[in-house]
Amino acid sequence: MTRDFRPDIAGLRGVAVALVLLWHAGVPLAPGGFVGVDVFFVISGFLITGLLVAELDRTGRIDLVAFYARRSRRLLPAAGVVLLATLALGWWCLPATRWSDTAGDVIAAAAYVVNWRLADQAGDYLAQDQPPSILQHYWSLAVEEQFYLIWPVLLVLVGALVARRRASARRHAREPGSRVPRAWLLGAVAAVGVPSSLWSAYLTDAEPERAYFVTTTRLWELALGGALALGAARLSRLPRRVAAWLGWAGLAAIGAALVGFDRETSFPGWSAALPVLGAALVIAAGPAAGRAGPARVLDTGVLRALGAISYSLYLWHWPLLVAAEARYGELSALAGLVVVTASVVPAALTYHLVENPFRYSRHLVRVPARALRLGALSAGVPVLVAVVLLTTVPSVAGNAPGSAPGAAVLRPQPRDDPAGSPADRATVVVPDPAVASGDMPASYRKGCHAGTYGKLTTCEFGDPAGRLTVAVTGDSHMAQWLPAIEPVATELGWRGRMYTKSSCPLLDAEIVKQSARQVTSCLDWNRDLRALLSGPHRPDVLITSSAQYHVRLPGGGTSGRNDAAVVDALRRTWRSFVDAGTRVVVLRDTPYPARHIADCVAANRTRLTRCAFPRSAALTGTGEAQEEAARDLPGVTLIDLNDAICPTERCAAVIGGVLVYRDKSHLTATYAASLRPRLKDALSAAFARSRP
Structure with missing residues (x-):
């Protein structure tokens, strides 16, 4: 079952966040570390779709309020804490020239639309000389949450359509617990994934600056993870040897992207297929391959620990890198590595003191509306502080x-x-x-x-x-x-x-x-x-x-x-x-x-x-x-x-x-x-x- 814990996927999360950290630190051996984000997209699409489809099969419906309450508990408290910390870092470390943009980025990040803001800035010639945003990494979180605004609703519509057809054919309502045909759900995946992949190829060639950040070029990666979830039962019956070969081939594909891609690679476009399909193969082959496959290296203590704190680690490492560079000048690869390694400390604290307590709070689980209010508060407080910061920026008319x-x-x-x-x-x-x-x-x-x-x-x-x-x-x-x-x-x-x-x-x-x-x-x-x-x-x-x-x-x-x-x-x-x-x-x-x-x-x-x-x-x-x-x-x-x-x-x-x-x-x-x-x-x- 896709909802069961997969230690190999936990390890794959660790690999993905490690790739991103190495790339952001400037380690020469990881010029394509940005593909770690694409690995995350496939994992997320697989896990979340598996949970949604299991609920749809079990109850005949998807409780959207409960779903978004779970997302709120899982993501927003930690994201809000880091947004507040980033505002403080920006005020302390960044020059005043960047306060206004930082405040604007916080507002966009809290609303999960910062990727579109970054896309507009990337395509704006006048903004290209500006240093990277201290919240640039929030773009991928925005892509995911925008996907999950539409994806559960689309699955609900498919389920309703199936129920209606069955009711018409049998002259009675669909019985709870009857399984939604996978062909219908795969049709929903194709309806999202195929246009997105084609658009990604086109836009990467036409406007590569925008293509990197916009949601429409990445939906297919999450949709592919969803397709894996729909085929999980069949994939688990793969011959062990075949599954093992597929899994190792997938891990090798991710490694090839890591060392073969760099900033000059046209990305995402067709190039993204290498790490995305690699991640898909690792996930697909896991249950059938067992310890003969990549689980042998993924199911290890270090990678699983990294995977557990990957969300908080991803949130913390980039603001600390940007703040350090603003404070001390351009960082060497070694200095960058020290900073991202040090980010494990606030990440672990956030995981244990913020992520898990809110995620598993009985008080919030029992009443989804409370979780939604918590999410609104987690996003709203950083927005208010950002607005206050904007008032400290000098007026354009400050000097005649x-x-x-x-x-x-x-x-x-x-x-x-x-x-x-x-x-x-x-x-x-x-x-x-x-x-x-x-x-x-x-x-x-x-x-x-x-x-x-x-x-x-x-x-x-x-x-x-x-x-x-x-x-x-x-x-x-x-x-x-x-x-x-x-x-x-x-x-x-x-x-x-x-x-x-x-x-x-x-x-x-x-x-x-x-x-x-x-x-x-x-x-x-x-x-x-x-x-x-x-x-x-x-x-x-x-x-x-x-x-x-x-x-x-x-x-x-x-x-x-x-x-x-x-x-x-x-x-x-x-x-x-x-x-x-x-x-x-x-x-x-x-x-x-x-x-x-x-x-x-x-x-x-x-x-x-x-x-x-x-x-x-x-x-x-x-x-x-x-x-x-x-x-x-x-x-x-x-x-x-x-x-x-x-x-x-x-x-x-x-x-x-x-x-x-x-x-x-x-x-x-x-x-x-x-x-x-x-x-x-x-x-x-x-x-x-x-x-x-």
């Missing part, structure tokens, strides 16, 4: 942009200007690092900037009656200049139009290192933009900039960051506009700090020099191809203002009281605006050369 000069403190020739050198303290920091992520061009709020998968969009700025028309186009590294460009256009009477898109440069080439949908979207955007700018909206001057990308070679290979293929693609693109009568101005890409500057400043208010970074490294691979492509190309002018962004050999995080970067690579809108006079002079000179 004009309250600090920024680049205006630098001399006209800013290179090596002491005013731009790193210092430990600043009288004021504008914007406040806690809200710096929102200090971006107004074009984002106005809907003028296309997202990663967005279509061509445009907005006008400057003087609508201006005689000189200017098109601003490129990716987010072009958009970051708009707070300086827009007022210049107004001052000089230029008519401007902006065409920007995340992760998509103005480039006549296919970008690699992106999903298939991103590549197609960017190619379509470039095609539509070229058609627009070569027609009635042909500008006098085109201003462009972008990050540096890899491009696909004609033969299908990929280019390096600064090789001839990238340069050729840039020259070919720019020349097409010059040949059509449009002058091209290229803003050299800005330095890359390679660390989240706002986070660093928030954590080092009196030691800002800790946030400085070397100029040479920051300028390597950023704009070099632009510089080479623009050299000696008629009709193209390169503007380089990086000396006013990083004047000295070590780039300062704060210049003139203004935070220079809002993340790992984008200027704050406030600092970009402070560059307006310099950009105005450079553009005026470039535009003067564009006149006949």
Whole structure:
């Protein structure tokens, strides 16, 4: 019976949580440890479906209130305790820049929808530079609970349909205890699992960032576990030798995924079939194989003990890792291993003092409504505390942009200007690092900037009656200049139009290192933009900039960051506009700090020099191809203002009281605006050369 205790499954739980812990710790020998979550999904689908179907067979119904009360007792008290502890850890260890997001994640995690929040953030280009959420691991718990909102109801509907058909055929109601045909239940499994598996394959190719987190790509894994539960009786009659071979093959499949997969693996998609089918084989073969199968290694004290506390251990290990890294910097694999090993202590305490007492409480078992109220309280208290934490986050309007000069403190020739050198303290920091992520061009709020998968969009700025028309186009590294460009256009009477898109440069080439949908979207955007700018909206001057990308070679290979293929693609693109009568101005890409500057400043208010970074490294691979492509190309002018962004050999995080970067690579809108006079002079000179 699936409801009987299976020591091999307890051990498999231990294996699954160990894989996840090793992966999160950064142990090199476990690059595919993320598949432990998929193993959990199969186990959960098997065990819960077995319990539900046994109840349906026994009583002819499923008591949904009792079912959700059991889930509440089992999961919510421990989850609530860890959510509260995570809020405390976040307040103590994380920089203020992350408090708002942490509070939002707690609310989403308490409601078991955090996976959709993470999916949206993963697909949001502007959020990709942010550190991982301290509650990122709650995504898998959200997937499970969303599955169990629909799965029991679907089984109830199948049972009701069977009862109705039998009543119609026999002219009397279905007798309690008569078994629901397994073919009907397997049909319900197929109705969920088959579309989910196909969708998983499609979305993993089209939008891999979202595919990892969304529920719809994982339902088939839980459904497969359900199918195993429905076939448990037949599987228990497998020949012992066959079952043993199948079980060991399943364990080997999980091991192959562990060492063969890594962060570059397209996942889940079809790749998930290896660990999922491996887990299914281990579970299916267990009863028939006995000690001849994987139970020989799974049914051991250590793995069973890990399996027993796996839920609490899974809850605790990730917040502790994130907090330790925020406090002490990037962790080595050994340090990560120490942290996840130490997480056994709070996990064991939570298991013995919270999980089991509430799970087996007679008071709660006897009255399911009490368990549901307990669950509501366990989720509600962290939500209330999160709301209180949100009130401590500084207002976006905490400092007026004009309250600090920024680049205006630098001399006209800013290179090596002491005013731009790193210092430990600043009288004021504008914007406040806690809200710096929102200090971006107004074009984002106005809907003028296309997202990663967005279509061509445009907005006008400057003087609508201006005689000189200017098109601003490129990716987010072009958009970051708009707070300086827009007022210049107004001052000089230029008519401007902006065409920007995340992760998509103005480039006549296919970008690699992106999903298939991103590549197609960017190619379509470039095609539509070229058609627009070569027609009635042909500008006098085109201003462009972008990050540096890899491009696909004609033969299908990929280019390096600064090789001839990238340069050729840039020259070919720019020349097409010059040949059509449009002058091209290229803003050299800005330095890359390679660390989240706002986070660093928030954590080092009196030691800002800790946030400085070397100029040479920051300028390597950023704009070099632009510089080479623009050299000696008629009709193209390169503007380089990086000396006013990083004047000295070590780039300062704060210049003139203004935070220079809002993340790992984008200027704050406030600092970009402070560059307006310099950009105005450079553009005026470039535009003067564009006149006949």
